[in-house]
Amino acid sequence: MGMPSNLFATAFSQQRLGLMFSIIMVLMVYLGTLAIAAQAVLARTALTWGYDLQSRLTVEIPFIPDEDPLLKATKRDKMIAALRAMPEVADVTLIKDDETRRLLQSWIDDAALLDALPLPQLLDVTVKVGAALEPDAMQRALVKQVGEAQVYSHAGWMDKLFGFLTGLGVIAAVMLVLTAFAVVTVISVVCRAALVVQHDTIELLYFMGAPDHAIAKQFQKHIQALAIPASLIGFALAVLTIAMLVFMLSSLGGLSLIAPLSWVTVGGMMTLIPVGGASLAIVAARVSLLKHLRRLG
C-alpha cells in the first residue's frame, strides 16, 4: 500500500502529542527498567540469604558452675560425635572460647567481668543441602544421647530480614505491572486524542476505501517512530542510574551484600522492558485505531 507516510502528522507534530507521548514513554521505560533490575537483584539476594540461613544451626552446651574441665571436654566431644552421626549434618565446628569472648567484648567493657562470665560452649552446625532438620527434634535427640543442649536456628531472627527482602521484590514486581498498565493507558489516551484531531483524515481514508489494516499501519508507524527512540533513551538512563548505584555501593564496600549474581541475566531481564514497552505501545495504538474504525460503521 503506497499511502503517503505523513497522513497523521497533524496530530503528532503540530499538536505536540508526539512530544508528550515520548516524554511519558521515556519515564515509563526508565522506571520499568529500574524496577525489573531491583526485582532481579532482590529476588536473587533473598534466595541466597534464605538458603544460607536455612543451612546453619548453632548448638549451645550450657555452662555448669565448677564443672570438671575434663568432663566438660568429654561432653563436648560426645556432642560433636553425636551431631556428626546425624545423616542431615554436613559439618560441625567448635566455636572457640576466645571467639565467643570476642563476640561478647563489644557488649562488655570490663575485662574481669568478661573472664568471670559463665560462657557456654557453642557449636556451629552446617546442615546438608536439601535436608530438612527440625531444631527441636535435634535438641531432643542431643539431650537424650548426651545431655543438656540448646539448638538455635538462625532462620528465626533473620526470617524478618528475609521477609523484608521478599517484600521489596514483590513491590518491584507490582511496580512493573503498574508501569505496564500505565503505558497501555497513556498510549490509549494519546491515541484517542490523536484520533480526535485526525478524525476527518481517518474518516476520509475509510470512505475512500482504505482497508482497516492499511490505516492502522500508517498510524502505527507514527507511534513506532516515537516509541522506539523513547524506549532506548529510557533504557540508557536506567542503565546509567544502575551503574552509578553499583559504583557508589562498591566504593562503600557494600557490593558483597548483594548475592553474587550474573549481570548478564540482570541485563537480559532489563532489556525486556524497552522491547516490551515499545511493543506494548505499538499494539495498543493499533488496537485503539481498529476499535475506532469499527465505530465508523
Added chain:
Amino acid sequence: MLVSFEHVSLRYPCGRTVLDDINLALMPGLFYFLTGASGAGKSSLLRLIYQMEKPSAGRVTLFDRDTAQLYRHEYPALRRRLGIVFQDFRLVPHLSALENAALPLRLAGAERLDVEQHVKELLQWVGLGDRLHALPSELSGGEQQRVSIARAIVNKPRLLLADEPTGNVDDESAQKLMHLFLELNKMGTTVIFATHQKDLVRRYAKPILRLRGGRLITAREEAA
C-alpha cells in the same frame, strides 16, 4: 441496476426522520441531478449510498449487492469503485493539492512517481495546473473544491457522488465544472450531482431526483 432504494427510511439518533420511504433505481451510465432545498436530505441520501449511514428501514442495493449483507472486509473494494465529492471538501490539510488528488490511487497501491504525471494532467484539466504544490490552506474555496473533484475522479470511479460540487464557485466556474462532470459521464461514469441551485438544473436536460419533506417527488408534484 447501479443503485436501488426500496422503501428506505433514515432516522437520525436524535429521532428526526430525514428520509421517508424512498424508492429509486439508477441506471448505469446516466447523469442524475439530486435536488431539494437546503436541509432536504440530499447529503443524507448520498451517505446512504456510500455507506456512511445505514437505513433505519428498507433496503439499499449498490452494484447489485444488498448492502445489509456485506461483510466488513468487502467495503474497501466497493468504496474504491465510488468517487465522492464531499460538501466540505475534506482535503488533508498538510498534503499538497497534488498529494490530495493522488490519495485514492495511493490507497489502491500505486507508488508516488507512477501516478504523478496522471494526477498533474487531471489537475490541469480542472484548472489548477499552477497550484499543484499548494496546501489546502493556501487555496480559495473554489480551488479546494476543484482539488476534491480531481480526487473523486482520479481513479475513474463507476459511480460519482458529488455533493454540491459547485456550491463554492462563481457562475462561470460552475459552468466549467458542469462540463467536466458531463464529459466524465460521457466516458461512462454514472454521476449523481446533488445541488440546490435550480437554475443550474434547468439548463441541462437530465433526470432529476427531487427531495422534499424527506420524500422523492415527481416533476408534477414539484410544479404544484
